Amino acid sequence: MRLLSLCAPALAVAAALGLSTGARAANLGAANAFNGFVFGNLTSHGQDTEGRLAVGGNFTASSYGVGSGGVGPAVPITNPRTDVLVVGGNMNAQGGWQVFNGNAVWGTSLTAAPTTTNGITYQGNPVNFAAAQADLTAKSAAWGALATNASVVFDGYSTLTLTATNAGLNVFNVSESVWEATSNKQIVNSFPNATLLINIAGSDVTQFGGMSYNGSSSPSNNHAGVLFNYPTATTVQTNNIAMLGSLLAPNAALTINGGGINGVGVAASALQQSGGEFHNFTFGGDIPYTPIVPEPGTCVLAGVGLAAIAAKRRAAK
Template identity: 35%
Template structure:
């Protein structure tokens, strides 16, 4: 926790060290670059807004902090509560905030028990009686309020949801290799693209992990699309030398827990709550839900150079895409308002948002300027999580992907495994083995093992204890799965 009035010798030494180790670029742009992907576009500035739209952290829910700080600029759409001290704008790791821009915005209620210092203007709406307003050193801003919508938070959140969807639909260019060593997973991300290397990553749960990036060209960007709905990171490591040009996108996440972990990238999580317990996010952060900061968790003001990649124009203008349950099947519905030279839609299905299977094709209108509705029924969805996307293909074979939609089903399983829990050998029962193409065992980190199941027997004696998914892939692409506990 840093305050303006406690710049002691230890902190001074750390400031000097940071300025050398992080590079001059973080000291040049005190407000960071206004053209990067996560900067607030100018059309979302409210009346009187002062700044270039580049915030260290934007929280669209409430922020509650019993420790930690934001070393750059902070905007909170909901309420802000800090029973102990909390500073804004005092950058010791990275760039300090500008002196007189709108660096701390609370669009809801401000409730603070202790006086603390911020750099820049504090814009507030309502203040709980007895709260102490932040103080400012001479020439470093003032408190301004009551004011609402200094940023257009409602439509701004939609902007970031759409951005996350766009990034998630970009075709993967790199490969990911998971090396599972029991309680630790070594994850190798390999990419050689000169522009933007795009990875689809499923983070392990209940284990620490290390991320290593291999063969990344010096001037290229890195986009990591994380497929997890629930993200639970407790310890581990990732490199910091790629931080300025890397963005972690969490398009499906609803909850993110970071404990004792330094996430070295810009972060886009437009639908997630964040719990930070120690550690930090070292780059811009967009959090769509509530934030809880404990045990010194910090948002560090480290500038990003990540720019939204130029994507191939869609063969169609897709206005909606949804999935819903119909009995033991799922129904996919989508609509377009414009099509030019479009050929077909390939419907792809996954149970882990990482490995995709073609389950059907629907012919497109080809040429259209009116609303066109499409429908597809998946007759064999999996029990549990089901993910779908459209591959929209043009007549010249160019294509683009839609956003991913998902649905969780509680269905009578088409496959059963016993005994459960199992010690070594399990028996698989399914309706028709002649239609089974592949048997796989998937661990909680998303690693898939192709298995032999002669006579319906599955040998799990070499697997470590834990929870696994037994998955049967049919010849027609349908997937059935069930969970099993290995003792």
């Protein structure tokens, strides 16, 4: 109570500015509008991204496609046209490939432009990658610290069964050793609107084998509420496995080595090879997120800073 009273002026100013100061339901922010979202560089040898793709660094690919659908739906044609591919650095569409049903946007330089179907190629910066990276890194860390409240059963050999027990948020915490040892990963959910947060610990994570959702590996988007979170990983590799949900690895170099991600894929950098793809499915879950509350001694400074922002905004009008 004393912390709240000391911070009340700062919190009041923040609320007036429309800034978040408490727990709220949250998803993947700016990344939620895309199928693949990479803060740094993306390199691909063939393959595709079935939905929209955002790359904050350089994007180099050959024989590639963006937005055409496949396992998931194609990007719809809109008017005005959607920015289907956004690259913050250099765009190099070497060898020729296509962006379907919208625009291709390059940031700092253009080595080779893709063919655009129902769209154009232009220079711009429609995505704030730095802000998205800060947001998703903080969320990944906070969500990774949540306690398990659902059923995690490892048979000691090859099968891991994760069963939702709540109609709202279900949290599963799985060690790197168990995750990597299991070739049969079963996700069971009988709640239609539940969110399943699967936190995988470890720094270098490899996943392989089969994955099922409610006993079926069907690619239909009934797994929209599933999020695989790797808050401490620096490398994540998928080997010929269909990840039935979205993937959040904000600090990791992601390698999709065969198989695919059936959801939103977020990583620090990425390499696609051997048929590894981003399949166009969304993330529909909601996970509470509480930004860090300042210590009492910093509240006065925070209030002064926020008041200065408010005054500057008023002066600019």
